[in-house]
Amino acid sequence: MSETLQQPRIDTARLVARIEALGRIGALPGGGVCRLALGDDEKRGRDFLVAAMRDAGLEVVVDAIGNIFGTRVGRRTAPVVMLGSHIDTVATGGLYDGALGVLAGLEVLATLDDAGIETEYPITVAAFTNEEGARFAPDMLGSLVHVGGLDLDEALATRAIDGAILGQELQRIGYAGGDAGPRDIRAYFELHIEQGPILEDEAIDIGVVEGVQGISWTELTIEGRSAHAGTTPLRLRRDAGLAAARIATEVGAMVRAIGGDQVGTVGALTLSPNLVNVVAQKAVMTVDLRNPDEAILQQSEAALAESVARIGAEEQVTVERRALARFEPVAFDPILVDQVEDAAAALGLSSRRLYSGAGHDAQMIARIAPAAMIFVPSVGGISHNIQEFTRPDDLGNGANVLLRVALASADAIL
Amino acid sequence: MSETLQQPRIDTARLVARIEALGRIGALPGGGVCRLALGDDEKRGRDFLVAAMRDAGLEVVVDAIGNIFGTRVGRRTAPVVMLGSHIDTVATGGLYDGALGVLAGLEVLATLDDAGIETEYPITVAAFTNEEGARFAPDMLGSLVHVGGLDLDEALATRAIDGAILGQELQRIGYAGGDAGPRDIRAYFELHIEQGPILEDEAIDIGVVEGVQGISWTELTIEGRSAHAGTTPLRLRRDAGLAAARIATEVGAMVRAIGGDQVGTVGALTLSPNLVNVVAQKAVMTVDLRNPDEAILQQSEAALAESVARIGAEEQVTVERRALARFEPVAFDPILVDQVEDAAAALGLSSRRLYSGAGHDAQMIARIAPAAMIFVPSVGGISHNIQEFTRPDDLGNGANVLLRVALASADAIL
Numbered sequence: 001m002s003e004t005l006q007q008p009r010i011d012t013a014r015l016v017a018r019i020e021a022l023g024r025i026g027a028l029p030g031g032g033v034c035r036l037a038l039g040d041d042e043k044r045g046r047d048f049l050v051a052a053m054r055d056a057g058l059e060v061v062v063d064a065i066g067n068i069f070g071t072r073v074g075r076r077t078a079p080v081v082m083l084g085s086h087i088d089t090v091a092t093g094g095l096y097d098g099a100l101g102v103l104a105g106l107e108v109l110a111t112l113d114d115a116g117i118e119t120e121y122p123i124t125v126a127a128f129t130n131e132e133g134a135r136f137a138p139d140m141l142g143s144l145v146h147v148g149g150l151d152l153d154e155a156l157a158t159r160a161i162d163g164a165i166l167g168q169e170l171q172r173i174g175y176a177g178g179d180a181g182p183r184d185i186r187a188y189f190e191l192h193i194e195q196g197p198i199l200e201d202e203a204i205d206i207g208v209v210e211g212v213q214g215i216s217w218t219e220l221t222i223e224g225r226s227a228h229a230g231t232t233p234l235r236l237r238r239d240a241g242l243a244a245a246r247i248a249t250e251v252g253a254m255v256r257a258i259g260g261d262q263v264g265t266v267g268a269l270t271l272s273p274n275l276v277n278v279v280a281q282k283a284v285m286t287v288d289l290r291n292p293d294e295a296i297l298q299q300s301e302a303a304l305a306e307s308v309a310r311i312g313a314e315e316q317v318t319v320e321r322r323a324l325a326r327f328e329p330v331a332f333d334p335i336l337v338d339q340v341e342d343a344a345a346a347l348g349l350s351s352r353r354l355y356s357g358a359g360h361d362a363q364m365i366a367r368i369a370p371a372a373m374i375f376v377p378s379v380g381g382i383s384h385n386i387q388e389f390t391r392p393d394d395l396g397n398g399a400n401v402l403l404r405v406a407l408a409s410a411d412a413i414l
Numbered sequence: 415m416s417e418t419l420q421q422p423r424i425d426t427a428r429l430v431a432r433i434e435a436l437g438r439i440g441a442l443p444g445g446g447v448c449r450l451a452l453g454d455d456e457k458r459g460r461d462f463l464v465a466a467m468r469d470a471g472l473e474v475v476v477d478a479i480g481n482i483f484g485t486r487v488g489r490r491t492a493p494v495v496m497l498g499s500h501i502d503t504v505a506t507g508g509l510y511d512g513a514l515g516v517l518a519g520l521e522v523l524a525t526l527d528d529a530g531i532e533t534e535y536p537i538t539v540a541a542f543t544n545e546e547g548a549r550f551a552p553d554m555l556g557s558l559v560h561v562g563g564l565d566l567d568e569a570l571a572t573r574a575i576d577g578a579i580l581g582q583e584l585q586r587i588g589y590a591g592g593d594a595g596p597r598d599i600r601a602y603f604e605l606h607i608e609q610g611p612i613l614e615d616e617a618i619d620i621g622v623v624e625g626v627q628g629i630s631w632t633e634l635t636i637e638g639r640s641a642h643a644g645t646t647p648l649r650l651r652r653d654a655g656l657a658a659a660r661i662a663t664e665v666g667a668m669v670r671a672i673g674g675d676q677v678g679t680v681g682a683l684t685l686s687p688n689l690v691n692v693v694a695q696k697a698v699m700t701v702d703l704r705n706p707d708e709a710i711l712q713q714s715e716a717a718l719a720e721s722v723a724r725i726g727a728e729e730q731v732t733v734e735r736r737a738l739a740r741f742e743p744v745a746f747d748p749i750l751v752d753q754v755e756d757a758a759a760a761l762g763l764s765s766r767r768l769y770s771g772a773g774h775d776a777q778m779i780a781r782i783a784p785a786a787m788i789f790v791p792s793v794g795g796i797s798h799n800i801q802e803f804t805r806p807d808d809l810g811n812g813a814n815v816l817l818r819v820a821l822a823s824a825d826a827i828l
Contacts, residue, residue: 032809217690229679229702230627230771231610235672241680245662248540251654256648265643266655267685267692274682276700276738286690288643313699324690357644360417381646384692 003324007346008115010403012396015107016041019395022048022087023095032386037088039132039165040064045087045172051100051125056109058125062177065145065155066129069181072109074122074410079186081119081410082360083402084126084348084367085106086142091133096193096395097306100376102127104191106398108406120411128361129175135160143364146181180270185369187336187409188211190362192373193390197381198354205349207375207398208341212356212363213261214329215291215295216246220247220308224317225279226273241271241280243315250307251287255300262300292329292355321411329355330363333370336405340374343404349397374401418606421760424817426810427522433809435503436462436517437619446800447509451544452480452580457587459501463541468521469796470527473540476591476609479559480543480584483595486523486722488536488824493600495533495824496783497522497816498540500556504548512808514790516541518813522820534825535680538596541587542775549574558779560595569702592755599783601750601823604776605816606787607721607804611795612768619763619811621789622755626770626777627675627704628711628743634661634722640687640695654696655685657729665701669714675769676705676714706743706769743769744777747784750819754788757818763811788815792818 021345022320025048026041035042046068053060053070061069071080103124112119127144133139136158144150156167165272170176192353194200199207224240248266265288272282287304298316312319337353344351354375356363362371376398379389439449439462451455467484473668475483485494499515519539522530526533542560544762547553550572558564570581584590608614613621614643639656662680679702685694701718705711719735726733727746751767758765770777770787779785790812 053495058656068647094771107725139683143744154508194645196647197650198645198697201650215594215644221688224798227611227795228418228609228771229677229681230629230704231612231772232677233609233610233612234677236611236615236795238677240667241683242662245659245680245683248656248659252653263644263646265653265691265693266659267643267690267694269655269659269685270681270687270688273684273685276633276681276702277679279679280681288690290644349639357646359566381641381650383642383645385640 001138001323004214006046007404008111008117010107010111010396012392014110015104015395016392018103018106019095019099020101026354027091028386029142030386032388033089033093033353034091036086036091036135038169038173042088044246046175049087052106056106056113056345058109060173061179062175062183063181064152064181065142066175067142067146067181068127069136071122071124071182071373074119075413076121079184080124080182081189081406082124082126082182082185082365083406084188085190085363086128086131087191087254088130088132090132090384092261093384094385094386096390097195097383098131100193100395101191104402108403111403113178118413120413123406126181131361135162140359140361142365143361147350149364149367173305178395182271183368185281185365188362188365188369188371189402189405190360190373191398192375193378193383194375195358195378195383199375199377200381201381202352204342204352205394206351206401208259208344208351208353209332209373210337211292211329211331211357213324213357214294215290215327216289216297216301217324218287218304219324220285220287220323221320222283222317224315226401227279229277232279237279237308238275238316239279240283240317243311243317244269244283247307248285251304256305258296258300260296261358262291262296265315266299267398279302283300286324294328297329299351302381327359330366332366332372336370336372339405339408340372340401343401346404347400374398421818422525422531424521424810424813425808428524429809429813430806431520432517433509433513436513437578442506442800443687444800446802447503447507447753448505449501449503449675450505450545450549452583452587455503457589460589463501463516467539467811470520470523470766474524475593476589477593477595478566478591479556479756480589480591481556481560481595482541484806485536485538485596488533489827491802492596493598494536494538494596495820496538496599496602496640496779497594498542499604499606500542500545500775502544502546504546504798505657506800507798508800510802510804511609511797512545512671514607514809515605518816521813525817532827534827535600537820537824540595547773550580554773554775554778559773561778561781563778563781571618572594573657580711589741599779599780602779602783602785603777603816603819604774604787605795605812606774607792608788608789609772609792610798613789613791614793614795616766616816618766619808620758620765620815621760622751622767623746623770623787623789624751624766624767625706625743625745628708629739629741630703630711630715630736632718633733633738634699634701635738641693643691643693646693651692651693652695652730654731657725657731658683658697658699660725661721662699665718668717672710672714674710676710677771678714680704681764700738708742711743743782746780747785748805750784750786751820752824754786754815757815760818787814
């Protein structure tokens with residue numbers, strides 16, 4: 001794109017109004033929204049989105065897994081520039097997670113329309129099915145199917161936590177489409193709230209997302225022996241609770257020792273029988289380890305395994321390990337990442353590079369096309385929560401960066 | 415008692431048969447019993463006991479809190495030698511906890527009858543109301559009222575976990591008595607299963623109980639901040655789960671460092687929201703500390719407080735402490751304790767001194783009279799469990815020790 005082109009700016013008020021309008025669909029009484037994938041409220045959200053796409057003159061395609069694609073034509077028919085995310089939410093979600101990326105895409109197109117800008121390549125706004133994984137597992141299901149990472153029939157057979165079958169739900173809500181969405185993608189950009197506290201903590205406008213951390217989730221089931229807390233000498237105990245606490249403590253110390261981007265969390269820990277005066281017979285705990293570097297992630301996994309083996313032996317308990325999830329880190333396209341950084345700078349916005357700690361559709365699209373993400377600050381780092389909030393100025397900043405990189409990839413016709 | 419007297423022996427088969435007969439009242443389908451205090455099954459257990467007392471020619475008294483006393487007359491009317499325990503159980507209890515002490519008391523009297531032995535002092539078999547505390551709090555309620563440690567009216571107003579009022583339940587089952595049980599007690603002996611693994615582990619026949627450990631129960635409520643496990647850097651976390659794990663780990667290390675009879679248990683620990691990928695906002699945990707020495711128990715409490723303060727500050731969480739229970743150690747009467755030890759030796763039984771880690775009616779009676787306890791092994795140390803079991807030989811050994819110390823205190827008339 002020529003630097004001589006007068007850069008248009010998005011209409012923040014219009015973007016915010018649309019986010020709030022979508023936020024009224026599935027709104028919870030105390031704030032926030034519940035649009036679980038393929039439920040009645042998410043169907044109404046889909047209807048809202050498709051109507052907005054049609055109003056904007058986009059060519060709307062719904063594929064067999066329910067992904068929605070709205071395309072603004074370019075001089076050529078392919079490849080497309082794709083701006084995507086999702087509109088499903090967790091059960092007590094906020095207005096911004098997912099919705100921002102989709103609606104900012106629409107705002108980018110509206111801005112191009114207002115400015116009378118045509119592009120060489122088409123620009124597609126995409127909303128992928130079941131990104132959250134709150135109703136159907138796995139998460140990022142729609143984008144995973146789109147890139148061929150999950151068989152369509154297998155995905156359609158997925159059973160919801162409420163017992164419903166994904167394919168039947170798609171039929172029921174009228175979003176079992178027959179067309180194929182665009183797979184020839186020149187560049188994919190996803191604008192998203194950070195869902196973490198780094199940008200706010202450092203007073204940075206834009207997060208330039210270099211990739212997605214690798215994730216390693218392990219469930220440990222520790223079996224000891226139930227015993228009376230008063231009458232059982234320490235040497236005769238097989239205390240599953242103490243073993244669990246020691247492992248969790250070592251996880252905390254280990255990730256601090258590794259440093260850098262390494263994080264580790266024992267978020268779930270359940271003791272049985274969980275009584276004040278009974279030595280726990282059983283403990284079930286999870287360990288969530290993340291690092292953007294696969295080698296270091298493996299190092300942290302090895303350290304966990306060593307702790308488990310040693311502490312298990314010392315406390316005379318058995319420990320069963322089960323892998324709940326394992327994703328290697330994803331690196332976004334270096335050229336697109338640079339473009340995001342450059343766009344922020346050109347707009348006079350501060351930025352920093354960071355890794356996404358959460359999964360996003362962008363990491364699936366990265367399997368078949370150059371992809372990158374733009375983060376904007378989350379107030380208090382809060383997300384997946386009805387208190388999730390991003391300030392209008394930050395929404396506007398992010399959408400302007402999105403506009404700039406979209407134009408750079410789609411080639412405005414001068 | 416003269417050593418020239420031919421020592422009678424109890425009838426182990428008769429004792430076991432009676433324990434099994436009581437065990438059929440409130441029997442659970444898979445084994446074990448449920449005779450929650452003042453419930454219908456416990457009423458039938460009371461009826462069984464009172465009938466057995468009347469058959470044995472005992473003078474039966476039921477007091478206003480439902481304690482049952484059956485007295486075999488002596489030449490004098492007071493003071494009495496009391497052999498007591500309880501017949502209520504936890505919801506999934508065994509046949510021996512409590513029942514043994516009461517029914518072995520009856521077996522002692524039957525043995526005296528068989529041998530035609532009269533005593534200078536009366537011998538009273540006592541079954542105290544609501545020892546377990548499984549239905550009404552506090553535990554050891556009947557014996558506590560008997561020694562004046564809890565006001566009768568307050569005790570009668572106690573509400574059960576099922577909503578019933580203790581006094582109304584006593585009326586309903588016909589055990590709201592009007593007489594006073596004997597408080598002029600020359601010696602109190604309670605035979606009980608160990609409910610712990612020490613005797614079995616060391617292959618010892620008889621536990622000579624020196625006293626009851628002091629108990630300190632603390633509930634800690636730790637408040638941190640819920641955060642995304644992937645997106646929140648370690649330095650910005652206030653991880654209530656990590657703080658809880660560190661405190662539990664330090665409790666384990668601290669009690670090992672103190673050594674001796676010190677024990678400590680974190681038996682209950684609950685995280686919120688308890689999800690694999692969310693840093694815990696809140697942790698509620700219990701710490702159970704016990705020691706037979708009050709000074710050392712206080713030392714362990716101080717160490718816990720130090721850990722809580724230091725870890726709370728380091729992890730940037732707030733910790734609220736609530737005392738759930740605090741009982742000072744109880745020392746049994748040294749002369750009676752020696753008698754128990756001597757009786758075991760005279761019977762050719764191995765013995766060791768130990769402290770009770772659990773509460774017993776004996777510790778309440780110890781407030782107003784010399785008291786001591788006799789422990790027999792629990793298989794696997796298991797109690798408060800349908801698998802609770804003590805071998806017939808051990809039941810017989812314990813009852814023979816009880817017989818011997820009862821006779822020593824009641825003065826057989828030669």
